[in-house]
Amino acid sequence: MSVTNPLTVLPLRAARWSATHPWRAISAWLAFVVLAVALASVVPSVETDDADYRLGxxxxxxxxxxxxxxxxxxxxxxxxxxxxxxxxxxxxxxxxxxxxxxxxxxxxxxxxxxxxxxxxxxxxxxxxxxxxxxxxxxxxxxxxxxxxxxxxxxxxxxxxxxxxxxxxxAINDRVAEDLASAEGISVPITLVLMLIAFGALLAAGIPVLLAFTSVAATIGIMAPISHLVPSEGTVTSMIVLIGMAVGVDYSLFYLKREREERAAGRTTLEAVEIAAQTSGHSILVSGGAVIASMTGLFVMGGATFNSLAVGSIIVVAVAVLGSITVLPALLVKLGRWVDRPRVPLLWRLNRRVGRGGMSSRLLGPVVRHPRVALALSSVVVIALAAPALGLRTNAANLETLPGDIPEVATMRALTSAFPAEGAAATVVVRADADQQEQVGSALADLEERAIATGHFAASDEEPVTSQDGRTTVLRIGMPYDEADERVNEALRDLRTDLLPAAFDGADGLDGAETVVGGGAAANLDYLDRQSDRLPLVIGFVLLLTFLMMLATFRSLPIALLSTVLNLASVGVSFGFLVLVFQHGWGADLLGFDNPGFVIDWLPLFVLVVLLGLSMDYHVFVVSRIREHLDAGLPARLAVQRGIADTAGVVTSAAAVMVSVFAIFATLSMLEMKMMGVGLAAAILLDATLVRLVMLPAALVLMGERAWWPRRPVAPRDEQVEDPARELATSR
Missing domain, CATH: 3.30.70.1430 (Multidrug efflux transporter AcrB pore domain)
Structure with missing residues (x-):
């Protein structure tokens, strides 16, 4: 079998060079990480400011x-x-x-x-x-x-x-405490999961070490990049979240395949090359899928999404780089010592999971009765995703902050005792200095009209004019909390009807600029922008990932199936967000007061992250099925063997992701809880019901048609029983 696919050639060549120059590869990686970390102390980071968040x-x-x-x-x-x-x-x-x-x-x-x-x-x-x-x-x-x-x-x-x-x-201190707690918990939990997956200390430590160094390097690189794209306050937590998940998973895929080939009798060098050609290819494709998904955040725009997109893209790229360069070097230097020292009980458990023993009982009925399996699993997914139809978003406010922060509790008590401090609109007028009298009259007329609607309240505040006499500001209060749906209705009425009625007919105010601002108006502008651009983002991300799957597997049905399954996972994630944070399911267990809505920026972020991360093991599983098809196995048998071969790796990879995200669900900041719940629930269901039931059932039902227009069947005289051996002899 000739190797001509660039996505296969690149990791194979990188592995061969690293395997023959291990100390150079290891030294180069360490130098890269040290240099990147040093950048953070030499180059000051540029943080976002209020001007970066201006919109509409x-x-x-x-x-x-x-x-x-x-x-x-x-x-x-x-x-x-x-x-x-x-x-x-x-x-x-x-x-x-x-x-x-x-x-x-x-x-x-x-x-x-x-x-x-x-x-x-x-x-x-x-x-x-x-x-x-x-x-x-x-x-x-x-x-x-x-x-x-x-x-x-x-x-x-x-x-x-x-x-x-x-x-x-106080909020910044709490966020720092939460992130420190998450980082302190995630590393030992990930290490324990790797011990269960490998049963040996060195093998368990390598993925965690590579993920940790990838995260550290990315945080350092973000310092100079922040001068081009200012860094948002939450970007570091996103780098840790995504970097640990993908970094461990990529190393896990590679290391599992290398150990499997050594167990089949290959030499360490042969095993590393086969792992590079198979798992390395999957890592490049899945890493590209994550990066493609993250670029969708640029379509939405804004300081928060731009910063999160840059940080996420860089940490994924660094994790991919480490997996196809320094990891092969480490495996060659360690050889069979990578399986030492063994933890006896975990070693035996790992051997059983690695052979797919835990998935065989599930796969058998799915392959024998694919229609029933697909129908039942689809019903479950639809039931879990249905609540997403009632998704309601709103900006974070005082009520979404942890009540155990003294300053938050004080501010809540203050607003309760002095309810005049509710939502408000700020009307800003820019006109010539000699038009002050006309501006004052028009603003008085506007305030009278606004109060008459019942959506606005009378105030003792007078309009304030700048020293040059050109800018005048009037603040009009509303008798609603900022999270009240009537606030947006009032602001739209103010912008489209009341303000034009007061100023368009006023004499001598031709050319005056009038705009409505304030915190509530900024939230409305953000929601309007998100609703306008969200379809574009979804379409952009789905199209990119669809094209990547089409180019990788050269199969239109596989690309379409991948897209449908990813959308199913996203629907489940949104459904869980609605059930937990709008309807309050499990609020006492997770320790939060039900806000009745999902914080506005989270659905989009969860969508792009989930679409990217769910491709990790999807690409790994489908690539393994493709290997068996390349070796000439019938489609049904190729599906069964491919799923069984990868079940243990998928379980381990999903366990890492779910554990990292679940840690964020335990933090006190509600944004972190929402993100953790949405991602953990979707990944858990995606790795079990979607990839172990829906995917094989759909592939079995489609049979040979799944690989249209070109089924990858080897000529009869080239068919082999062992795809890995065929790979080893193809170099």
């Missing part, structure tokens, strides 16, 4: 407000309530007076307001306006020190502080 009318409004110097300064709030029972008014007022006296004049403080009672006089609020300090946050440590002192002096009261700076710092 809300983005334009934010730009105008910033250019005019009218952005609201950061503020901190101190809430004084009773520790138990009715509040002591005299004690609360005394505590508030101490807060005002202690915070007035502190560095970074512009103004401390007079204490304000809420309507039922159960809470007293002291608001602190912070000074503008460029792009840097004011240090609020002196303020929190005053708050602690007042709390100690008044033990019968609750004196709590939260605000723009302290809340952000």
């Amino acid at each position: 009318d809300s983005g334009r409004a934010d730009e105008l407000v910033t250019d005019a110097g009218l952005e609201r300064p950061d503020s901190e709030n101190v809430l004084v309530t009773s520790a138990d029972g009715p509040v002591d008014r005299a004690a609360a007022q005394a505590a508030a007076a101490e807060l005002v006296a202690g915070m007035t004049g502190l560095p970074g403080v512009d103004e401390v307001s007079e204490p304000q009672w809420n309507p039922d006089e159960s809470a007293l609020l002291v608001a602190v306006q912070l000074a503008r300090d460029g792009d840097e946050d004011v240090d609020v440590a002196p303020l929190t020190a005053v708050t602690r002192e007042v709390q100690q002096a008044h033990p019968d009261l609750q004196v709590r502080q939260s605000g723009d700076v302290s809340l952000d710092e």
Whole structure:
């Protein structure tokens, strides 16, 4: 069998060079990792800023407000309530007076307001306006020190502080703690799973080591790249999540095949070459599929998706590079020592799983009764995916943050005691300075019209005009929480009807620019952009992966089947997200308050990640079936042997992915929980029901037609019983 496919030639040549120059390959990889890690300490990373997230009318409004110097300064709030029972008014007022006296004049403080009672006089609020300090946050440590002192002096009261700076710092600290916890747990769990998969310490450690070094190298490389694509705060966690999953899986595929060939009597060099030609080919294809899926994030655009796409693409590329270069070198140097030291019980268990013993009982009925198996599995998948039809998305808000963060609990108590701080719209008008009077009249008319709809509330705030007289800002409140569906309805009405009605007919305002911004408007603009571009992203990703499968296997039915099965996995993932986070199934078990929606950016991210990662073992399984077909086996037998040969590897690979994603489901940040639940549930079902039941059942039913237009059958005189031996003699 001649080897002409570039995706087969490349890993084979890389393996041969690494196998004959092992120390050079190992040294080059170590130098690459060290250099990449060093970049992070030499080149400062560029983080995203507020301007990077501007989108649509809300983005334009934010730009105008910033250019005019009218952005609201950061503020901190101190809430004084009773520790138990009715509040002591005299004690609360005394505590508030101490807060005002202690915070007035502190560095970074512009103004401390007079204490304000809420309507039922159960809470007293002291608001602190912070000074503008460029792009840097004011240090609020002196303020929190005053708050602690007042709390100690008044033990019968609750004196709590939260605000723009302290809340952000608390959230960032919690995210860092969560990620450190996930990283600390994921490595030992992955190592244990590798021990179960291989039954030997060295074999178990190699995939984890390569995945870890791939992640470390990618984090270092992201530092200089962030100067081109600013790095979003969550990108490191995504690199760890995806890097550990694909890095371990790629090494697992390669190492499993190399051990299998050695067990069949090949030399180490022969085994490495066969693994390069088969598993190495699968690694390149599956890595390309992941990268193709991730490029779909660029279609959506925006700072978050661009940053996540770059980080994910790089870590996958680095993991592929390590798997086809340094891994063959390590295997050649270790030889049969890679199976040492053995863990006796796990070694025996591994030998049984490796022979497909656990899947044979399932495969038999599937192959004998493919129609029944496909029908039953399809019913299960459809039932699990059906809730996705009711998917509701919304931006993250205060209610989606962990309630055990003191600053979050304080802010929730503050908004409950002072409900005026709800959703709001910011109307920004850009006009000539001599048109101030007309702008003021039009804004007054707009506010009157808005209040009359019932969607907006009267406010004591007056319009604010910039020093040059060209930009005017009016903030109009709404009597709804930001997650309320009526907020978007009100904003659309404001933009399309109320604002034009107030300004288009106003005299002397020709050429004035009017836009609606604010946090709620930014959420609406994001949802509109996502709904507009999501079909393009889905179509783009599916088309790319379809073309890759078509080019790899040269079979139209296989490419179509791959696409359908991937969509089934995505549907199951979305179904689980709806059941858990909209309907609250398992909320107590996972430790979160049911928000009633899925955070807006997650469905798209889960979709592209899942479409990419599910291709890992799909390509591996179908490639093995293709090997048996190349050797001349009948289609039904090729399917049965291919699935049985790869069942143990697929189980191990899926176990790694599910365990890593499940760890994220245990973290306190709701975004991480949603991502972990969606991916873990879909991968678990994909690796079992989809790939071990639906895939073989569909292939058996299609028979020879599955490989149209060209069935890869060897001539009769070239058919062999052992595809691996045929590969070994084809060099």
